Amino acid sequence: MLRDISDDNAASGPVAGAVAEHVAGPTGLIEILQGLAFDETRMRVSVGDLLLAMGDRAFGALLLIFALPNVVPTPPGTSAITGAPLVFLACQLFLGKAPWLPRIISERSIARADFAKVVSKIVPILSRVQKLLRPRYQAFLNPACERLIGLICLVLAVILALPIPLGNILPAIAICCFSFALLERDGLFAALGAVISVVSLVVVSGVIYAIAKAILYFIITPFWI
Numbered sequence: 001m002l003r004d005i006s007d008d009n010a011a012s013g014p015v016a017g018a019v020a021e022h023v024a025g026p027t028g029l030i031e032i033l034q035g036l037a038f039d040e041t042r043m044r045v046s047v048g049d050l051l052l053a054m055g056d057r058a059f060g061a062l063l064l065i066f067a068l069p070n071v072v073p074t075p076p077g078t079s080a081i082t083g084a085p086l087v088f089l090a091c092q093l094f095l096g097k098a099p100w101l102p103r104i105i106s107e108r109s110i111a112r113a114d115f116a117k118v119v120s121k122i123v124p125i126l127s128r129v130q131k132l133l134r135p136r137y138q139a140f141l142n143p144a145c146e147r148l149i150g151l152i153c154l155v156l157a158v159i160l161a162l163p164i165p166l167g168n169i170l171p172a173i174a175i176c177c178f179s180f181a182l183l184e185r186d187g188l189f190a191a192l193g194a195v196i197s198v199v200s201l202v203v204v205s206g207v208i209y210a211i212a213k214a215i216l217y218f219i220i221t222p223f224w225i
Contacts, residue, residue, distance in 0.1 A: 029061055030126050037116040045115040047085055048106035051099070059093045060182030063153060063175055070160060070172035072121040083161035084108075086175065090157045093150030096143075133180055137187025149178050149190065152197050159204055167207060170200030 032053050036045050054061050066082040066089070084105045092099055110118075139145075156171035177193030180186060 029064065030123055033065070033119045033123065037112065037119040039112070042112055044109040045112050046107055046109035047101060049109075051085075051101055051106060054099075059089060059099055059150075060179040062089050062099055063093075064179035064183070067160075067172045067175035067179060068122045068125065069118050070168050071176060072118075072125070083157065086157035087154065087161060090150050090153035090175075094147050094154055095150070096147060129180060133184040133186050133189070135185040137191070138185050140187030140190040141181060141185055145190070146182070149182070149193070152194070153178055156197060156200065159200070164204055164207055167204045170196060170203055174200055 036042075036049060036053060042049075050065055051062065054065070063086065066085045069082055085101055088101055088105065089099055153175050156175050160168050160171040160175075174193045174196040177189045177196060181188075181190035181193060
């Protein structure tokens with residue numbers, strides 16, 4: 001389902017240009033995602049299309065777009081598209097750089113029909129969360145805290161990209177919380193993201209320990225028989 005693209009879709013097509021004028025935030029994101037998903041002039045949607053559609057939007061919008069599909073059931077191969085951009089974006093947020101993705105990542109694409117299925121599943125989540133967001137506790141979102149959020153998201157993105165059983169959902173939820181916090185300057189969601197990050201690290205560590213212990217058991221047991 002996944003492949004590299006170069007000229008299949010003009011990244012600066014009419015939909016991308018139109019949606020780039022929307023304001024950042026959950027409602028704007030919904031319009032952008034639906035615009036790409038239902039643009040019948042394109043066969044595929046690439047990572048570069050999403051990056052271009054976001055324009056100069058905050059890191060929150062980009063991190064959210066690539067993290068949220070990992071929270072809901074999605075077509076096979078979706079994580080192959082979302083994992084690498086999350087690592088790059090989180091690293092750039094930590095370093096205080098502008099969002100940018102290398103061509104090898106930005107040209108990865110998904111069939112528009114599959115992208116539309118993903119969008120149909122995440123739009124209800126965006127709509128519900130939108131009602132909870134408002135600017136508050138902004139001390140948690142000063143420049144130093146934003147870099148710390150970038151570092152935490154980087155660790156979570158690496159975990160999310162690894163084939164660890166039960167290792168995707170909690171890190172993705174934590175990144176989504178941080179994304180909402182950055183989008184709406186909501187420090188409460190930043191604090192929630194930090195709590196979920198700790199829980200996800202504990203859960204993933206337990207899973208890795210259990211897997212390592214099981215592998216060690218099956219390696220050592222034959223020598224004791």
